[in-house]
Amino acid sequence: MKHLALRLLICGGIFLGLAPMQSQAAIETIPGYYAFEYATDMPFPTSIAFSPDSTLYVATRFGEIYCLPDTNGDGFADTTIVFDSGYPLPLGIAFWGNDLYVSSSEPDSGIITKHVDLDGDHQADVRDTLVTGLPIGDHRNNGITFDAAGDLYVAVGSFTSEGVQPPLSSRILRYTNTGTFVEVMGEGFRNPYDLVFTSTGRLYAPDNGPTGDANFTCYEAPDELNLLFSFRNYGYPDCFGVGDCVDLTGMCAQPPCGVGECERNNGCEGTQPPAVFFDPHAGVTGITTGDGFRGFGSDYLFVAEFGQTVFVPNCLTSFGHRISFVALTFLGLPSANPGPFEFATGFGNPIDLTVGPDSSLYVADYGTGIIHRIIQTQPGGVGDDLANDPGILKPGPNPTRGPLKLQWEPTQGEAYLDIFDVAGRLIRSESFDQSMSRWVWDLRDRSGKRVTSGLYLARWRSSTHISRQKFLILD
Known part of the structure; x- marks a missing residue:
């Protein structure tokens, strides 16, 4: 407008x-x-x-x-x-x-x-x-x-x-x-x-x-x-x-x-x-x-x-x-x-x-x-000393009705992936070794329940970098 x-x-x-x-x-x-x-x-x-x-x-x-x-x-x-x-x-x-x-x-x-x-x-x-x-x-x-x-x-x-x-x-x-x-x-x-x-x-x-x-x-x-x-x-x-x-x-x-x-x-x-x-x-x-x-x-x-x-x-x-x-x-x-x-x-x-x-x-x-x-999104200030690079993490398709594929650039050491809802609540948390560079999410939370439609935030981090991306889940 x-x-x-x-x-x-x-x-x-x-x-x-x-x-x-x-x-x-x-x-x-x-x-x-x-x-x-x-x-x-x-x-x-x-x-x-x-x-x-x-x-x-x-x-x-x-x-x-x-x-x-x-x-x-x-x-x-x-x-x-x-x-x-x-x-x-x-x-x-x-x-x-x-x-x-x-x-x-x-x-x-x-x-x-x-x-x-x-x-x-x-x-x-x-x-x-x-x-x-x-x-x-x-x-x-x-x-x-x-x-x-x-x-x-x-x-x-x-x-x-x-x-x-x-x-x-x-x-x-x-x-x-x-x-x-x-x-x-x-x-x-x-x-x-x-x-x-x-x-x-x-x-x-x-x-x-x-x-x-x-x-x-x-x-x-x-x-x-x-x-x-x-x-x-x-x-x-x-x-x-x-x-x-x-x-x-x-x-x-x-x-x-x-x-x-x-x-x-x-x-x-x-x-x-x-x-x-x-x-x-x-x-x-x-x-x-x-x-x-x-x-x-x-x-x-x-x-x-x-x-x-x-x-x-x-x-x-x-x-x-x-x-x-x-x-x-x-x-x-x-x-x-x-x-x-x-x-x-x-x-x-x-x-x-x-x-x-x-x-x-x-x-x-x-x-x-x-x-x-x-x-x-990060109680306790996790990631304060990490370099932010939004381009590392790539969720798709976006928007999605599921499942959601999340890809990232290969890293040295472990990587961590957290998913938050729009209220800042942690929905899912996973860790990966350096051999992995993708994960397919079935749109289920930690209890196994399918999440509702809406906007979500994915946060990927390694020992040196952090990357955040928004994505939309449809009914």
């Missing part, structure tokens, strides 16, 4: 335009994980969230909110239901109880609405507007989240690139879940796209650095991950990071800025520094905890890096376009070496992510319209 460019919306350093959808490159993860396409042809997704009945909801650039149920549990969306429509640029969705809250816009102000599905058909029956009058300027109201008591938090970007901001701009705001204003949680943000609470009650928000704001040439300030404290100022518009440009020696023919050039008017004095620094123009957007994600847990944060979309003169940089993770202490504070660390690459523009009830990580890619599902 392609959508032609009509107009361009600039959201911080992130261009949420209507350019043609990008082609999808292969998603590469750290060893032990694998990415599938849960759903495709989503028209520029902006935010995702799971409902209490384990159904994925997706907000899109064109104002629709879709529901993507997986009714048969095979790890793929079965159908697409329009939950509601008519939102000008919904940038944040979140559930409290069974009700979906949406952060979007009217022509002249930002709003937050609540949506009730009375009959359980995954279509909104009631829409109530709870919050109005949020300022729209250079940026607007973005992501939303709830604390354990049910209060609503909304990230609001800056109104202008310079000067004093209007009362509700450049802030993290707190409301009751009925829309009553409670307090300003923090101020001095340029464009915070999302929010997340850790299991210990810490609130984090990513913030996008400048793209060369008016009269303030600070092209290479870092993007930030901020830990929220009440009544703190986080620097904008006179301080980015701790006031210095990122040193990009070797990437820029002439550094566009240097030490102290991301601070003006002593703007960093008395402000709260970032908890974690990201690459300039990485475009940090969606954030979630690792709670429930196999192999990680509550002491990790995952961040979507939308990716660099602006050209910086004399620099060969293209940061972002990836998913990264940050390490926390058991108290929910940044660890001594928090990262960010690279988790997955190959995305167009990953914009939001969440952990599903199936312990998988779901990623919405604005650039390709794909919702990815990332599963753990």
Whole structure:
């Protein structure tokens, strides 16, 4: 599906335009994980969230909110239901109880609405507007989240690139879940796209650095991950990071800025520094905890890096376009070496992510319209030190109704072959000596039962190499 460019919306350093959808490159993860396409042809997704009945909801650039149920549990969306429509640029969705809250816009102000599905058909029956009058300027109201008591938090970007901001701009705001204003949680943000609470009650928000704001040439300030404290100022518009440009020696023919050039008017004095620094123009957007994600847990944060979309003169940089993770202490504070660390690459523009009830990580890619599902396939990190070569293993026919022939290049020493279902469960495991280079699978699991139709992953490994291939089994 392609959508032609009509107009361009600039959201911080992130261009949420209507350019043609990008082609999808292969998603590469750290060893032990694998990415599938849960759903495709989503028209520029902006935010995702799971409902209490384990159904994925997706907000899109064109104002629709879709529901993507997986009714048969095979790890793929079965159908697409329009939950509601008519939102000008919904940038944040979140559930409290069974009700979906949406952060979007009217022509002249930002709003937050609540949506009730009375009959359980995954279509909104009631829409109530709870919050109005949020300022729209250079940026607007973005992501939303709830604390354990049910209060609503909304990230609001800056109104202008310079000067004093209007009362509700450049802030993290707190409301009751009925829309009553409670307090300003923090101020001095340029464009915070999302929010997340850790299991210990810490609130984090990513913030996008400048793209060369008016009269303030600070092209290479870092993007930030901020830990929220009440009544703190986080620097904008006179301080980015701790006031210095990122040193990009070797990437820029002439550094566009240097030490102290991301601070003006002593703007960093008395402000709260970032908890974690990201690459300039990485475009940090969606954030979630690792709670429930196999192999990680509550002491990790995952961040979507939308990716660099602006050209910086004399620099060969293209940061972002990836998913990264940050390490926390058991108290929910940044660890001594928090990262960010690279988790997955190959995305167009990953914009939001969440952990599903199936312990998988779901990623919405604005650039390709794909919702990815990332599963753990190698508990314990087996294969971390092996060279990955997808071409070694060749399954066929693919798709198949059975049997399936798996061939590989001859190897020195033993080889091992594991087959996983789409949920990451080990279905079959075999070992082979060096005289063997093929195996015919009868499509039966370890108990001798014929497996069901669906997508499967074969992983072959030797002492030096590893190879993974997907294949489809039909009824």
